Amino acid sequence: MQVNGYKPLIVAFCCNWCSYAGADLAGNNRLNYPADVKIIRVPCSCRVNPMFVLRAFQRGADGVIICGCHPGDCHYTSGNYYTRRRMALLFSMLDYLGIERERTRVEWVSAAEGAKFAATMNEFTETVAALGENKRLEDLRCKQ
Amino acid sequence: MQTVTREQLINKAVALLADGTVKCVLGWKKGEFDYDVTPAVFETEEEIRADFVWNDFCGANFSKYLVAKTRQFDGKILVFLKPCDTYSFNQLLTEHRFDRDKVYAVGIPCAGMADISKIKEICGDGISSIEADGDYLSVTTIYDDQPIKVEIKEVLAERCLNCKSKKHVAYDELLGEEGDVIDSNRFDEVAQLEAMTPDERFAFWQKELSRCIRCNACRDVCPACTCEKCVFDNPNSGVENKSPANSFEEKMFHIIRAFHVAGRCTDCGECSRVCPQHIPLHLLNRKFIKDINEFYGEYQAGAQEGSRAPVVDYTTEDLEPGEVFDRRDTNA
Ligand code: SF4
Ligand code: SF4
Ligand code: FES
Numbered sequence: 001m002q003v004n005g006y007k008p009l010i011v012a013f014c015c016n017w018c019s020y021a022g023a024d025l026a027g028n029n030r031l032n033y034p035a036d037v038k039i040i041r042v043p044c045s046c047r048v049n050p051m052f053v054l055r056a057f058q059r060g061a062d063g064v065i066i067c068g069c070h071p072g073d074c075h076y077t078s079g080n081y082y083t084r085r086r087m088a089l090l091f092s093m094l095d096y097l098g099i100e101r102e103r104t105r106v107e108w109v110s111a112a113e114g115a116k117f118a119a120t121m122n123e124f125t126e127t128v129a130a131l132g133e134n135k136r137l138e139d140l141r142c143k144q
Numbered sequence: 145m146q147t148v149t150r151e152q153l154i155n156k157a158v159a160l161l162a163d164g165t166v167k168c169v170l171g172w173k174k175g176e177f178d179y180d181v182t183p184a185v186f187e188t189e190e191e192i193r194a195d196f197v198w199n200d201f202c203g204a205n206f207s208k209y210l211v212a213k214t215r216q217f218d219g220k221i222l223v224f225l226k227p228c229d230t231y232s233f234n235q236l237l238t239e240h241r242f243d244r245d246k247v248y249a250v251g252i253p254c255a256g257m258a259d260i261s262k263i264k265e266i267c268g269d270g271i272s273s274i275e276a277d278g279d280y281l282s283v284t285t286i287y288d289d290q291p292i293k294v295e296i297k298e299v300l301a302e303r304c305l306n307c308k309s310k311k312h313v314a315y316d317e318l319l320g321e322e323g324d325v326i327d328s329n330r331f332d333e334v335a336q337l338e339a340m341t342p343d344e345r346f347a348f349w350q351k352e353l354s355r356c357i358r359c360n361a362c363r364d365v366c367p368a369c370t371c372e373k374c375v376f377d378n379p380n381s382g383v384e385n386k387s388p389a390n391s392f393e394e395k396m397f398h399i400i401r402a403f404h405v406a407g408r409c410t411d412c413g414e415c416s417r418v419c420p421q422h423i424p425l426h427l428l429n430r431k432f433i434k435d436i437n438e439f440y441g442e443y444q445a446g447a448q449e450g451s452r453a454p455v456v457d458y459t460t461e462d463l464e465p466g467e468v469f470d471r472r473d474t475n476a
Binding site for chain 2: 050051054058071072078081082084085086087088089090091092093094095096097098099100101104105106136137138139140141
């Protein structure tokens with residue numbers, strides 16, 4: 001995925017029990033999604049602390065997406081409900097500070113939804129590519 | 145003008161010390177100047193009579209001091225609490241941060257506290273004394289024998305202009321008149337920011353946050369920040385002090401500081417009061433409070449002891465993170 005020669009770096013936090021398996025399924029089915037999506041496996045979407053999201057931006061991510069089990073399907077019953085509240089508040093705060101709201105997203109992807117996983121990543125990467133490089137949450141110390 | 149007097153507070157403190165109800169007293173003490181009142185622990189009548197002050201600069205919220213002091217002293221501690229302080233008091237109790245049995249809380253009414261920087265804007269530097277005179281303050285500077293009269297109303301702290309409650313939500317005893325919860329306009333400024341474009345907001349926060357010197361005073365004073373080990377003290381965090389390289393560390397610090405108190409911040413206003421750089425930290429905290437109210441229903445941290453903070457709660461019908469913006473855009 002390139003816009004004017006620019007390829008965004010996407011960090012995807014994927015829950016082990018659903019979205020990570022969904023990504024596997026996408027691979028098995030030979031569905032394409034950009035290689036610039038770096039998947040970080042987490043035990044549950046609620047393992048993602050707001051600091052992880054900021055850190056990802058600090059280390060050069062242009063977009064951060066958190067994928068978890070559908071509400072009601074969390075392996076630990078309620079983890080993703082907490083994710084939902086936390087991220088709603090965090091994203092709203094980022095927007096309040098003037099950081100582009102399109103750079104962050106939460107998506108529920110089950111282990112059976114390989115196609116949804118690929119489509120989500122394609123669409124998200126495209127959105128972020130159109131925004132260009134992340135400037136508002138970058139850390140120059142971490143840039144080569 | 146404050147409605148209870150220094151004498152009333154002193155008499156109360158001395159009586160409770162004398163009859164053995166309390167072992168020590170948490171109160172305000174005069175600093176180097178009339179306006180830099182500092183929190184202090186008094187253990188004897190003499191100390192109290194000599195140094196205890198109660199005036200329009202007694203902003204300090206003592207709730208957080210109880211965490212350390214109740215562990216340090218055997219026996220009860222007398223603490224004076226203004227209405228807004230009682231919310232922090234309840235919030236700390238909810239989080240089991242101190243032993244309620246070791247505290248004797250006396251609620252006192254508050255007419256609002258003065259902000260010394262506003263006074264300095266009017267009177268300039270070199271203030272040698274400030275005396276209360278009804279609804280006015282008599283400010284003398286080293287440059288002029290004639291005191292300048294300043295109306296207290298004109299120099300109230302931001303948090304007092306937007307006071308949310310004159311009602312005490314926790315106490316063992318009340319001195320003076322009880323007040324009411326107030327319909328404040330404290331979210332107006334947040335709404336104004338929300339109405340700006342993202343670029344304007346970014347510029348606004350860049351200007352504010354870049355002044356931060358990372359003294360950590362806002363964290364240290366905050367009654368919701370009582371972790372014994374703080375992420376911002378970790379030298380491996382990359383945000384443990386001021387980085388001259390760029391602005392990431394500022395944003396990280398401020399987002400995370402505000403997030404860590406989201407749902408627990410009582411909007412006591414201490415953080416904005418102590419910031420030496422006058423960064424409007426309340427605008428970050430209130431953003432979370434406003435969002436929580438809008439997304440999950442009205443919630444006032446500390447209003448009720450034992451209530452569950454919205455960030456550690458959920459319903460199956462909650463808003464999706466993506467819907468947050470759809471909602472705002474259709475409302476706008
Ligand atoms: S008190 Fe002010 S200057 Fe100090 S760390 Fe907090 S925001 Fe920064
Ligand atoms: S964040 Fe500020 S207003 Fe909120 S509880 Fe802490 S010191 Fe008080
Ligand atoms: S286990 Fe997948 S979101 Fe909790």
